[in-house]
Amino acid sequence: MSAITPAPEAVDLDAVQSVAGAIHGAITTVIEGKDEVVSTAVTVLLAEGHLLMEDVPGVGKTMLAKALARAIDCQVSRVQFTPDLLPSDITGVSVFNQDTRQFEFRKGAIFANVVVGDEINRASPKTQSALLESMEERQVTVDGTTYPLPRPFLVMATQNPIEMEGTYPLPEAQRDRFMARLSMGYPSAASEKAMLLSHGGANPLDRLTPVTTAEDVQRQIEAIRHLHTADALRQYVVDLMAASRAHRQLRLGASPRAGLHLLRAARAHAALSGRDHVLPEDVQTMAVPLLAHRVLPTGEASLARHSTSDLVRDLIGRTAVPSGR
Known part of the structure; x- marks a missing residue:
């Protein structure tokens, strides 16, 4: 007699919308007039993907990445991609401990729930390739040892258009690992005026506090799969x-x-x-x-x-x- 396939679990849509709404609301206190961009970023987060933001300098790409990271009570790291950045700066490196006479692994910046990579296309292709395994398999292999990454795991990278001076094109394998690419675009006149008022005296990121936890975000990611x-x-x-x-x-x-x-x-x-x-x-x-x-x-x-x-x-x-x- 064949086994009966259990019915899929019902998704708690109220819980999903509550978490997403809280994150969206927190980000919009920092990012003016970009509701559609923010909504797509939250969608990518709950789809357990990675996000690439491409646009000219100064339109708020890094601000959006930082705002999303701060809205979640989780481990956050930031990497400034430069031509001299090494792959080991991202993944980590094994260091010999003179006291224990053994090699110890020191984790790199990739070991976080949210990794903000600023101007990713200013690093060499060799350094960019350090992200390939972590973005696809959510693990890092160094010296033959594999280390799992925390969940949820999201890479939010910014890049300037490839025509800008001092940039490298992202390899096709790297681009394909980003679930979505967004363009911020210039704000409307009203939004830019509001930004001058809200950002003129203090950085609104300083007032942003977490509205959910990494565990709650991971629960909603698992629920959406059903x-x-x-x-x-x-x-x-x-x-x-x-x-x-x-x-x-x-x-x-x-x-x-x-x-x-x-x-x-x-x-x-x-x-x-x-x-x-x-x-x-x-x-x-x-x-x-x-x-x-x-x-x-x-x-x-x-x-x-x-x-x-x-x-x-x-x-x-x-x-x-x-x-x-």
Whole structure:
């Protein structure tokens, strides 16, 4: 007699929304007029992904990363990426102890719940590669020994556009490990005026206190994994990935990892919207920030000034949407 498959646990949507709302509210006391950007950052956090923020200097990329880190009572580390930064500065190093006559491992900056990497593309590709294992497998291997990283684990990295002086392009393997890429953009006139008032006398980060704990965030991450996802919805994600690989204006389509990330982000977006199931609209909402930094346009598309965001939107428009739940 075959075993009966247990029904999936019901997701406590109130708890998920409570934690997400508290974090969102805390960040918006620091970041003016960027609700959509903040919402996407919180979604990535609860989807257990990593976030890349790319924009010109001075628009609040690092401020957003710091605000999210401070909103959670957890271990936080900050790494300023520079050309002379070494991989061991990130992962850690084994040091010989003269007293015990043994090697001791001294943890690097990666051993934290939230790692803020500032201007990641100013470090050499060799140093950037020190993040590959930790971001994908949530562990670090040094001298043949593997050390697990704390959970939840989130890398929030900022970078300036690649045309800026003194920057290195992120390797494709590195970009693919970031669940989403966000662009802050310039604030509206009203938001910039409010920022001059709120930031003029004191740094609002100094007044920001934690609104939740790492353990509570991890509980919500685990809960969101049980959100109902129809087989037709999973097929829709597969169809989007396949369409990106066949698109005539893309020379590199989305990877299987991109499909996994998109489904996880869609689940988180559905939960934050108060639904216990994922809709195609959740996938479509998260598709641009999740796929635009992973695909590469052809030379003709670049000459025609078609951005990867535009090409991803074109993919969404061309791919048939499943019907039914």
